[in-house]
Every structure is written in C-alpha cells, then in structure tokens.
Amino acid sequence: MRPSSSTSEPFAFLVAVGAVTERTGRVAWLQAMLDVEAALAESQAELDLIPADAAAQIKVACRADQFDVDAVFDAASLSGNPSVPLVDALRAAAGADAAPHVHAGATSQDVMDTATMLVAARCAEHVSGRLTHLASDLERLAADHASTAMVGRTLLQHALPTSFGAVASSWSDAVLAGVDALDCVALPVQLGGPVGDAISFGARAGEVTAGVARRLGLEVPPRPWHAQRTPVTQLAGAWGSVAGAAGGVATDIVLLASSDIAELHEVADGAGGSSSMAHKHNPVAAVSARAAAAQAPGLVATVLHAAGGHELQRAAGAWHAEWPALQSLLRCTGAAVEWLAASVERLVVDPDRMASNLDAANIPQEARRP
Amino acid sequence: MRPSSSTSEPFAFLVAVGAVTERTGRVAWLQAMLDVEAALAESQAELDLIPADAAAQIKVACRADQFDVDAVFDAASLSGNPSVPLVDALRAAAGADAAPHVHAGATSQDVMDTATMLVAARCAEHVSGRLTHLASDLERLAADHASTAMVGRTLLQHALPTSFGAVASSWSDAVLAGVDALDCVALPVQLGGPVGDAISFGARAGEVTAGVARRLGLEVPPRPWHAQRTPVTQLAGAWGSVAGAAGGVATDIVLLASSDIAELHEVADGAGGSSSMAHKHNPVAAVSARAAAAQAPGLVATVLHAAGGHELQRAAGAWHAEWPALQSLLRCTGAAVEWLAASVERLVVDPDRMASNLDAANIPQEARRP
C-alpha cells in the first residue's frame, strides 16, 4: 500500500494522503457548508418556520457538484469567508420561491463553525477507522511475537530484556489512545445568528438547533458558542494527540529499522531507494509518518492562540486564522496515520537479530529475567 | 484581590500566582513524588508483597518537610531526573529495615509520570474550583444585566444590539467549558518498572497499580503507558483550552474597557497606574490574564512535539522535555485564571455608556430588534 496524493502542493505526499484529502478539500468543505444549510432549512420546515416546499428545494440544491466550487472559494476573498458567496449561489440554485428561506436567521459564522465540526466529524470517522484497523494489525503482531525476546532500551541504552510483543502492544495502546482522544471530542452545532444570541432564529431557536444537530450527527450545545472557542481548541488538542501518538510509534520503527539495530525492516516494492547509494534501504513510510506528525504541534498552537485572541461577538482575524490551521492539522495528522499504517503493513520482523542483539547486549546476566 | 507571587523569577507576577504556585513548586513536586512512593509501599504491603512495618515506616518518612528539597532537585542534574536522589534520601529516612522496600520494583519513570499526574490533578482541582466560582460570578453579572442593552460587535464592527447579560453568559460558558475540559482528562497511574512491562512488580502488578491509583485518586490504566504519551498530551491540550478560554474573555474585557468603548472598567485601589501618565487607568488584571494565557500555546506545542519524538522504552530527552513545559503550562494557565478572576471582581459595568454607545452606533433602525 502506498498513500497517494492529489493536490498541487509540492509536498503533498507528506501531508495529504488517502481519503482525508478527499474529505477535507474544497469540495468536502463546500459540501459540509451545504449540508448545514440543508439541515437548517429542513429543521425550520419541520417546525413550520419556513415552507416545506422551500426546504425541499433547498435540500435538492445542496449538492456540491452543482456549484462552481472554485468560484465560491475565490470569492471568499471579498467577504472574508466562503459562506457569503455560497449563500448567494445557493439562493440562485434554489429558485426564486425558496431563495428567501435560504440561510434564514443564520450568519456566516453559523455555517462556518458548524461546517468545521462536520468536516472534523467526517475526518475523525475516517481516521478512527484507520486507527482501529491499525490497532488490530498491531495486536496481531503482538500476539505473534509475545515471546520474541528483544532488548528493552531506555534513553537509548540497553536496559533489560522485553519482548517485541510488549512493544507492539504499547504501539497498539498508543493508536487506541488516539481513537479515544477523537471520541472524547464534543462536536456541537453552532447556531447563534448575527451576534450569537440566537434571537434571529426566533422563539424556537433551541428546537432548530436540535434539528440541525440531529440531521448532521453533531451535538446540541447548551448555548451558541460563537464567541468561546473551546470546541475548536479541544478538537485541535485531540488531533494533536493523535499526531503525537503516530509520531511516537513511527520514531520507534525508524530506530528499530536503523542499520545499527536492524530488528525491523520496511519491505515494499520500489520504495526506500536513494539517489546516490544503491545499497541503502530507507524506512520511507515511517520517516514520512514522522515528518507529517511533526507538523501538528505548531498547528495546534495556532488554533490555541486564536482562541485566546477572539474578540467579542466574532473575531477580526483570530476566527479566520482557525480555518487553515485546522485544515492543515486534519490533513497532516491523517497523513501521519496513513503513513504509519503503510509502515506497519510493510514491516518485516527479524527475531533472529532481536535474539543476537539481546545476546550481545550490555545487560548483566543477573539482571536478565527468565 | 490581587494575585501574589513568591518565586525568584522576574515576571512571576504574570505567570505564577496564588495556590497554583504553592502546589507546583519544588515542595509540591517533591510531595507528589513521595506520595507515589508511599502509595506504592502501602499497596504492596496490603498484598503482603512487602512487610507492613516497612510500608508504615516509608509512609511516615514521606513528608516533604523532612527532606532537603533543594538538595534533591539539584542532584537531579547527575541522574537526569529527581527520582534517583529522592529514592536515596527516602531510603535513608525510612531506616535500614524499610530501605530495601522503598521503590520496590519501580523505576524513575514510574515515580515521575505518576507524580506528574498527581500534580496535574491537584492543580486541576484548584483551578476548577476557581473557574467554578468565577462562572457563578459571571452568571450573577449576566442575571443583573439580562436587559442591559449594548452594541454587539463582530469583526470589531457594530453589528446588532445584544445585552451585557448575553456577553457575560458567553464568558461563563467559556469558563465552564474550561472546567469540562479539565474534567475530561484521564489522569492514570503509570507503573511499568524498568522497561514498562510491569514484570518487576510481579504477578500481582495489576493489583499494585489499582492500589496506588485508589490511594492517589488517579485512574487505573489498561497497561503501563511509559512509552505512549497520550495521557500527557491530552492533559496539555486541556490546559491549553483553559488558557485559551481565559485569554478570550480577558480580550473582551480589555476591549470593552478601552477608552473608545469604555463600557467596563477595572476598579481596584492602587492598580492600573502609569509611570508617565497620571490620567490613565489600565485594566491591569485583564491585561495580565492575556499575557499569561498567551504563554500556553507554545508550551502545549512543546509537549506535543515531545510525544512525537518519544524513543522506545523511555526517551532520551523527549521525556525530560515534558516536565518544564508542563510545569510552566500549569502555572501560566493558573495565573491566567487568577488574573481573570481578579479582573471580574474589579469590574464596574457602565450601563449608561452601553446605552449611549448603542444610540450612536452604526446600526440602522430597521435592524434593531425590540
């Protein structure tokens, strides 16, 4: 397996791979924004706040493939966010009767914030699936090597014997801790209207919010959170944890695959060559996983800084700063997970080398355990 | 109220205030490490793994005020962590009979990791208490001003009317989201022994771990997590979220207290003066809260990077890098919360100014709501 990329970035092979790219590119964001508009219209129609026919027409119009995606996002430079041009385009697409009921009571931030949660939910679902699959691969490896003795190394010094099974189990723990971290994140709808008090949605604002949440599979927040960004920072923290976990496991693989230890190898057709040394064989997947994971901490910091600088009812820059950082965070964390999964698929374990390294290890006999 | 400081750092007034300092300084860390050693001994004695007398003597000896705290931490430069000299000192303090049973089966990392969780738990309890109290102050403010109309500002532009009650409610939401973020963090015991497989604790390692967890009020992990740092990264992320929330509210206060808006003021004897302009009155508490909160994102990034670079059974630097960053994170986040609480205590609301600003606002009459 080899993660593939499909963007115009030069280093996409490191930071954008597999389904995560598909889900978080322009089309995925546009579809998420449209899904929010559709869910809003349907929820309002269900409560007789807008005509059912209008909601139906809006719903039909909310398909990203019916829009000029690039035009919408490029026009965002005029309004500062892509919601403004999207609403215009959606009104045109929904027809004259439905147009006045598009985006009713909503403001750009409602759409952007809720779409952010939706994109995050979809990415989390995908990445959690990959992590879960990876954990079962690792548990199988752990079972196969429960009694494969190897050197335990602390501070890179030979410490005491351990088993490769124990090591693979700890990798599985790391991977599953990532699944837990993503699971723990609350992803709430944000519907507050122009100044976040939900007054623009009328007396039944709570029911509208609940309807939107139900349709999108998101949570109902106690109140609009337009001006308090903890849902966004907690989301970023969890993805940062996943990247950290993936990077940590990849670090172990790179070390164990080093020529001086050589207890593991990545084996894959055509991968790992050098432009100058034919004899070398680099663990490219694990190396790429580390490189992708290393992008995450700085991106998390960007999101956290933005939260601390959010101004009043909607920030003048700190809100906008969240989007590219989150987008990059989803992509590079997803890439770290994909590359790690590729690395584990490629792994060849060398129990003989583990045994000979252990024999030769700087561990006194009395410290070796049965 | 004025947060106080008590360290030798020049800018302690910004990053170390109130009880958080007390709890996270050298004594607090030493006590936490001693609490881990005591809990370990008691748990082992309970299972008849070490003599009850030895455990009792160890328990008695585990009081930080009986140690030369500075000597322990200064000696850490020899071994790379303070656990090594502490164990030596504790063996001496516990007496010859108990000495062999001190730290039985444990390695430095067990003590450091579990003490980290304990310090974090104690800081979280303190900070959560402050946040909860602050939220009730804010809810009272919200109730008092439910019908105090003011300008809602998005991107710092006059948007639509809102109320100061709604603003204070959103601050309360932010503060309570911080409590939730801290509550969600799992703080597990870490007991793995030299290479993290818990073999050194014998067949009843699981029971020992459970006993330690029960005594310290920490969680029982599925397995030792010596080599996967998600408990640490999730902890850091949550504290980063709290700092972000505190910084965001403080940003609002600074803006609303600006001379050009002047809807709020911090009023406190002796505070807020200038070295050159007698007429100025700075909202020093909110400013300090922002400055403290702004330290957090970079520290979270440091912890996340360390996780991604953790090597094999114990990292050669990435593990050690967690400590000062986490310590600073607890302190600056705690300081941000204390300063924010001080700011809110000092707040004087000016409803007349809110009304006159709203009258003069750039909001068309038809957009103003009843």
Place this chain on the structure above:
Amino acid sequence: MRPSSSTSEPFAFLVAVGAVTERTGRVAWLQAMLDVEAALAESQAELDLIPADAAAQIKVACRADQFDVDAVFDAASLSGNPSVPLVDALRAAAGADAAPHVHAGATSQDVMDTATMLVAARCAEHVSGRLTHLASDLERLAADHASTAMVGRTLLQHALPTSFGAVASSWSDAVLAGVDALDCVALPVQLGGPVGDAISFGARAGEVTAGVARRLGLEVPPRPWHAQRTPVTQLAGAWGSVAGAAGGVATDIVLLASSDIAELHEVADGAGGSSSMAHKHNPVAAVSARAAAAQAPGLVATVLHAAGGHELQRAAGAWHAEWPALQSLLRCTGAAVEWLAASVERLVVDPDRMASNLDAANIPQEARRP
C-alpha cells in the same frame, strides 16, 4: 487590488496569494531543483569534470515545463523526497550521453537543500519588493498626515495625542524592518554528497560549490551544512519576523477601522459585506492579513523543532518535516504582506474623526502638547 489564489485548498484566499503562489507551487519547486542540477553540471563542466556537451544537454533539459510535474512529486512517496524521481526523469530527458553526468557526485539532500534556498531567495525577492513598495505608500501617507492629530492609545487607553503621520511612519518602520530581516538571511548552497563531506565531488569540490553559488545567486558556505540546520532556522525566523510585522500593522488597522474608533476605513468595491447585516463593512483585507500572519509562529516552531531533532548525516523525518512547514511559512507570510498591501491601498483616512475623537478623549488639558 485583490489578492487572488489558484490552488485547490479551501482557504487559499487566506494563505496563498499573488506571485508567491506561483513561485512556490510544484512548478516553482521543480524548476528550482532543475536549476540546481543545471548549475551543478555547468560548474563541473567549467572545471572539466564532466564533458561540456553533457552539461549543455543537461542545461537544455532543465526546464520544468518539459516534465510531468505531478508524476515527479507523486513518485516522491516512494523515495521519501522528489529528488530521486526527478534525477531519473532528468537523465531520461538529457539523453544517453549526458545521463551519466546528471547529478554527478550529488545526493538528494544537496538538491533539496539548495533548491530550498533558491525558492526562499526568489520568494524573498518578491516579498521584499512588495514590502518596499508598501513602505513607500506608508511614507507618503505619513507625509500627508504629518500634522493630522489623533489620540495615542496605550494598552487601548487614551494616552496622549500623536499624529497619524507618526503612526504611519511606525508602520513603515515595521515593514522596512521586515525587508532588513530578509536581507540579513544568508542563503548558502549545500553540496556535501552522500554523507556531507563533499568527497564525492572530488578534489575541486570547493570550486564546484562556488560555481553553483555564483550561477544561482546564493552564498558559498564554509563547509557543507547538511547536518546543521542553522541556515534553515535563520530563514524561518526572518520570515516569522516579517509575518509578525505585517500582523502588527494589520492589527492597528483593524482597531482604527473599528466602529468605535472609525478613524480609518477600507474602501473597495464589493469587499467587506456580511451574509446577514447589510449595514456592516468589514476591513476584510486587514482581517485576512492578520489571519495569514497568525499561521507563521507555529510554522517557525516546527522548523526549529526539526533542527533540534536532526540525526547524524541526514535526519530520518526531521529533515523532511522542514519542507511543508517552510512552504506554508513562505506562503502565509507572503499572503499576509499581500493582504496588508491591499488594505493600505484601500485605506481612507478620516482626519475629522481623528480630531473629534481627540477632542472627546480622556486626556487632561495639561497633558496635551502643542
């Protein structure tokens, strides 16, 4: 003027604008790598190390438009960097006679590191030009408003009178400090061969390096710097400074354009609208500049972390981690500068409002200066 974007990223309008995108996209990187290969061949031919005909054929082949750019970068996932597939493609393009002389003595890192410096040099030239032009716009603004009195605000409190000319001058200083920061960065060639000792380039390695540097307009380093990354960190720091400077000026504009101060406005056809409030007019360019600038600090941290984790003769991940972070840093800093320039072009100054704000300011008469 409106910065335009042309990538498939959803938030490209914030982080990739104008010529910076062109220069730093896939094609720009590929051309830079090809320029390195061509300069290497020509320098070696000049010293009679390879045949002149071969160098000429290589030179002719080194045009990005003759390559399948996407194929090269996608194949990078096999080798871990795009240099390996590029060398293969270049050998094919150069013809059988020249092929053995392509990339002679070089390793992937030589090409990647030197191309990084070249891309940075080209971006710096472009951005410095924009900054210089912007500074002259700001100096003109400063001259026009040398005696336009306004309120000076410290900690957002009215302090003492100043002039808009002084403010615009300080913005110009910030912008020119950015030019200086970029000018100060040394951008050296990196030619070390497989393990960085330049032995693969033979006895005249120093002359080869000097020839490459002369041809590319880069500096000659004292020795290959394959394993010490200060050229890269210094580069990142300087771009971070530029972003900080741009963000700081944009922050001032956003504040002075706030409805409560209203001393400045961004005026541009079609820009600044809201999806819910027709009366609002957002300073979209300054807001976007802030959002773009806010991406930079985290990216600088990523590059710095990579430097500290660089392993031996070429790092296993930390080297690769530099590329996407640097690429994003160049783009978001470039975008911050473009957006700031757009904001300044759109600025309308309101001296009457400055005067009336000053009249009404909380500044005692005796503190006002003539």
Place this chain on the structure above:
Amino acid sequence: MRPSSSTSEPFAFLVAVGAVTERTGRVAWLQAMLDVEAALAESQAELDLIPADAAAQIKVACRADQFDVDAVFDAASLSGNPSVPLVDALRAAAGADAAPHVHAGATSQDVMDTATMLVAARCAEHVSGRLTHLASDLERLAADHASTAMVGRTLLQHALPTSFGAVASSWSDAVLAGVDALDCVALPVQLGGPVGDAISFGARAGEVTAGVARRLGLEVPPRPWHAQRTPVTQLAGAWGSVAGAAGGVATDIVLLASSDIAELHEVADGAGGSSSMAHKHNPVAAVSARAAAAQAPGLVATVLHAAGGHELQRAAGAWHAEWPALQSLLRCTGAAVEWLAASVERLVVDPDRMASNLDAANIPQEARRP
C-alpha cells in the same frame, strides 16, 4: 563540570544553569532597568537637560543591591510592569533634589524594552563565549580524529564511511553558526516616551538616545520601535537557532552513545546512574541538552505571536507576553549550551568501536572510499 542551578523551580536543572541564571534572574533584570535609568540621566546631563548633580546622584543610586528586589517585582502586579514601582523606589533612593530628574521624559516601555535588549546582550555575550570555547573543543576533537573512520548514517541507515573528524567539524560549524546568529541580532535602545514619538525627550531626543546607546553598548535605532517588535522577534529567532543547533548536536551524541552504536560515551563521576538498573550509563548531559533545547521553539512562537498582536502605541497584553517567554528562552537556550558543553567535556571517543562498526556495516565494498 556540572551545570548548577539556583532557583525554586523543580526542573531548574534542565532549564537554568550557570551564569545565565545569574544574569537573567530578578537581580539581573533589576540591574538592567537601573542601568537604563542611569544611562538616561547621564545622557540628559551631558546635554544640560538635567543637572549634572542629579545625574550623579541617580547614577550612584542605580545599584540593584540597594533595592528590595522582591518588593519591586511583586509590586509589578499593581501596575502591570516592574518599571512603575522601580521608578518610585529610585526616586526615593536618589534623594529629593534628584528625584524629579529620574526617568525624565521616559515611559515604562522605554525602560522595559531597553532593559530587555540589555539583558539579551549580556546573555548573548556569555553564551557566545561558551559557544566559542565549545567550538574550539570540537575543533580539537576534529583534528584529533581527522582520520578516525566511522560509519556515516543517513536516515539512520548505514550510508558511506566518514570520519569522526568530519562529524566533530560539522558540530563545530553548528556551534559557530549559533555565534553568528547571535552576532547578527541588532539590539537597539528604545526611547519613545508615552506614545513613542520621543516628543517627551524634547528637541534633542536623538542625542539622548545616542548617549544611552553608547553607554549601554546598544545600537541607535532609526526611530523608536515601541510599536513594531521586529527587534524582539529577530532576537527570539536567533536564540531559537542556537537552541536548535545545540539540540541537533546533542541528538547526535545521544545516538552515537546509544548502546547499539556505542562509539561515544559520556564519562563523569557520579553522573548517569539509574534508579533501577545499576549497569546502565545514561549520557545525562546530552539528554539534558536536548530537553532544554526542546523548550525553545514554542517560546519563539509565543514571541512571534505577540508581535503580530501588538496593538497601537503599546499593546494590552501582547507586550507583556514577551517578557516571560523571552526570559525562558534565554534560560533554556543557555542551559542547552551549558549541558552540551558539559557533554563534550565528558566525551570519550571509542575509535575501535567505530572501526568495528564500520567493518560490520551494511556498505558494499565498492562503495567504500579510500
């Protein structure tokens, strides 16, 4: 040699060592602020702007040991910076005649910003000295081992033979690049008065600034830089580069000292022990250098973020956020350098092991060079 610490922080052994602590603690900051006040008074007296007697009395009073240092810094919590209480205390110390001439024309920011540059200059002088000494140690090592062959490792794979001399030379390059980075930083005086236009210093403000710069060994800026923070961000970037360089060399040492490579060892009495494994010998100094260096990137990001959020004539929090981050950055970078120097002093090179590793290396005979 063993770096020593002397603060109440638990992890001071990692982040505050040697002379850097002395120079950057409370006393060092207070003395720097006093040096600024003294230089200001003397410069003004030289120009007959204040009486010579007053300047002499102020100069005499400007000794940190005559002040209650803790009282000054603790009182900073009232005014938001330590300059306000210091000026009060200095006026009292200087006597009634001189008191009115203390801090003449200056504002808190002038003192804080210039003292920041002064502290940075003093720390840079100390750290550059250490780095220069370290580079000469490394060059000696390089000369001694110019022909000590060893395995070159790229991506941690055996690549080609190199020499330990070449490795030590590249370390020396990294260390000297750090010296260059610090040398390149301009450290200008900041004297702008209340709103940064220097009007409060009168017609000869430029001469006053030049006099202060001459006395303090700092640079004369073109204009006050109160509101544009590039001097601070460039400073932070350079220290970040030094930390990155130190961390990179320490990473190499940790790897070469790993049990599996074992080509280097840190040998020092009493250092490197384990709490559970007597046979282990950890390279504690290199590990500590890595841990200290790893603190830097996040701190640089904090300073860069603050620059981008600086508001108008003096920021309401972003300015204050610079201090603790810079202070920590100076300390941790200094600590990284001290620990690295300690590691190099402790190094024992094992040429036999290098030879046997090379013999056994996965490098084909034909790729091995004479």
